[in-house]
Amino acid sequence: MCPYELYYWPGIQGRGEFIRLALEEGAAPYVDVARRPGGMKKMLKMLSGDGLALAPFAPPFLKDCDLVIAQTANILSYLAPRLRLGAADDKRSALEREIQLTITDLVAETHDTHHPIAASAYYEDQRAAARKRSEVFVSERIPKYLGWLEKILERSGGPFLLGRRLTYVDLSAFQAVAGLSYAFPHAMARLTRRIPELLALRDRVAARPRIAVYLASNRRLAFNEQGIFRHYPELDSSKRGGA
Numbered sequence: 001m002c003p004y005e006l007y008y009w010p011g012i013q014g015r016g017e018f019i020r021l022a023l024e025e026g027a028a029p030y031v032d033v034a035r036r037p038g039g040m041k042k043m044l045k046m047l048s049g050d051g052l053a054l055a056p057f058a059p060p061f062l063k064d065c066d067l068v069i070a071q072t073a074n075i076l077s078y079l080a081p082r083l084r085l086g087a088a089d090d091k092r093s094a095l096e097r098e099i100q101l102t103i104t105d106l107v108a109e110t111h112d113t114h115h116p117i118a119a120s121a122y123y124e125d126q127r128a129a130a131r132k133r134s135e136v137f138v139s140e141r142i143p144k145y146l147g148w149l150e151k152i153l154e155r156s157g158g159p160f161l162l163g164r165r166l167t168y169v170d171l172s173a174f175q176a177v178a179g180l181s182y183a184f185p186h187a188m189a190r191l192t193r194r195i196p197e198l199l200a201l202r203d204r205v206a207a208r209p210r211i212a213v214y215l216a217s218n219r220r221l222a223f224n225e226q227g228i229f230r231h232y233p234e235l236d237s238s239k240r241g242g243a
Ligand SMILES: N[C@@H](CCC(=O)N[C@@H](CS)C(=O)NCC(=O)O)C(=O)O
Pocket: 014, 015, 016, 057, 058, 059, 060, 070, 071, 072, 073, 104
């Protein structure tokens, strides 16, 4: 048996963090390759398609022995039965994927608040557009996404998104709330009263023994202004979208 190999940009949580949380909660042996000496070179080689029939389009990607797969939601869906972090049947797995793919959309929209014009350009060169984009994100999109998760929790009977057992989507919801709270603290403070169940889920996930150990370890990188969830105070200033 080989340990899982996670390939993701070193120095940021980014999309890789959704996979790390699942690997940590599932107590899976894994190597965070690009954070190891020589790992970046290895990652870039794989991205170039060297020896692979299907080269990943972008990190994160996961290597499980001879299989290399990309796309965060796809990786999580692959890991779910292996790490006991998924539903027991097909129909419920489809619901998990629906939630995870919606979180994928939220992550992409979060990225676009600071890079609305081009991912390849500096934030400083797209500040005006970033402000406009963030205003709508803060007033309309965060409440819509998090309100949707809140409703799922209200109806699931709890304590988790799909009922009594934790699945990988709960870990991802935790990460989304943690990231948005770092990036948009004012907007999130205004939402507090509208998402009590989701905030309780965040706390429940953070308190899980393996997650708590992980969050306190140096494997958990701090949020920063190179990742997806960036704190730029000027993007968090909308007065709308309150509770
Ligand atoms: N839909 C993909 C998006 C992957 C993605 O955009 N990865 C970023 C880092 S978080 C990247 O390196 N992108 C390079 C590119 O798109 O050229 C996923 O959810 O995994």
